[in-house]
Amino acid sequence: MADIPIRCFAVSVVILRKVADEYEILLLRRNHTLIGEWCQIAGGIEDGEKAWEAALREVREETGLTCGRLYSADICEQFYEADRDAISMLPVFVGFVDADAAVMINHEHSEFRWVSFAAALAMVPFAGQRHVLKHVEAEFAQREPVRHLLIEAASPKA
Numbered sequence: 001m002a003d004i005p006i007r008c009f010a011v012s013v014v015i016l017r018k019v020a021d022e023y024e025i026l027l028l029r030r031n032h033t034l035i036g037e038w039c040q041i042a043g044g045i046e047d048g049e050k051a052w053e054a055a056l057r058e059v060r061e062e063t064g065l066t067c068g069r070l071y072s073a074d075i076c077e078q079f080y081e082a083d084r085d086a087i088s089m090l091p092v093f094v095g096f097v098d099a100d101a102a103v104m105i106n107h108e109h110s111e112f113r114w115v116s117f118a119a120a121l122a123m124v125p126f127a128g129q130r131h132v133l134k135h136v137e138a139e140f141a142q143r144e145p146v147r148h149l150l151i152e153a154a155s156p157k158a
Helices: 051-063 118-122 127-141
Strands: 008-020 022-030 043-046 069-081 086-096 109-115
Touching: 008 051, 008 127, 022 051, 022 118, 022 127, 043 051, 051 069, 051 086, 069 127, 086 127, 109 118, 118 127
Parallel strands: 008 086
Antiparallel strands: 008 022, 008 043, 022 109, 069 086
């Protein structure tokens, strides 16, 4: 009997901002892998890096943004990769940024949009992404996030 490996090599980050009492999600249009698809931020974990450190670094590299608060989303994005015959599990993080924070996308993306949860659900290509976004909306937008999920070490010092 053969096993299918489970790989955890990357993170996924949903960036939120609050504009006029409504939350918006930052989506990026990819131009390397998954060309043309709208996605949240994702990227690999480097040697010696904690997953939350990778999340902050990827946010900074891909968008130029700094999260005012970073939470564990208490969920993983998971999918099967046929080319690797493996299941990938990515811890999901939720980062909050100021409403007027300037986005500067890097070479991995062709454009960005701030959109509502409803619009994001229609834009992302994968069911796993929609599952994650529904969870984030319920646990981080429709209610106050559970304080135990806040990553204290990732928050800028006052």
